[in-house]
Amino acid sequence: MDAERAALTTLCREFDALIGETGLHSPARQELLARIVTEARARRPVLTLLGQLLNIDRETTLRTLATGLPGAGPGTARQETFRCPDGACDRTATPPPAGAIPRCAVMGQLMERR
DSSP: OOHHHHHHHHHHHTHHHHHHHHTTSOHHHHHHHHHHHHHHHTTOOOHHHHHHHHTOOHHHHHHHHHHOOTTOOOOOOOSOOEEOTTSSSOOEEOOOTTOOOOBOTTTOOBOEEO
């Protein structure tokens, strides 16, 4: 998988947890997260910026993203699966049965049924 695509997938999957975690940090780190969101929404590369947020180099960032972003917890298996609305990342989401259709955390659009 392309490194930038993997970074966007992880960012989207763990966006809410990352926002919560970053909110506990300095305004500079919060501004960096806002920049990451802006770049992700514009579909520009975010891997280097995520490395800055995590204070690690590119290779370590890639390894870290493989296990999830700091502050993000494990998911819960559900019945119905949804995917990225414009195919930009590989995130999938599984809401509770009869639950609301999940939204793309980066773009704010409804995700598409798989």
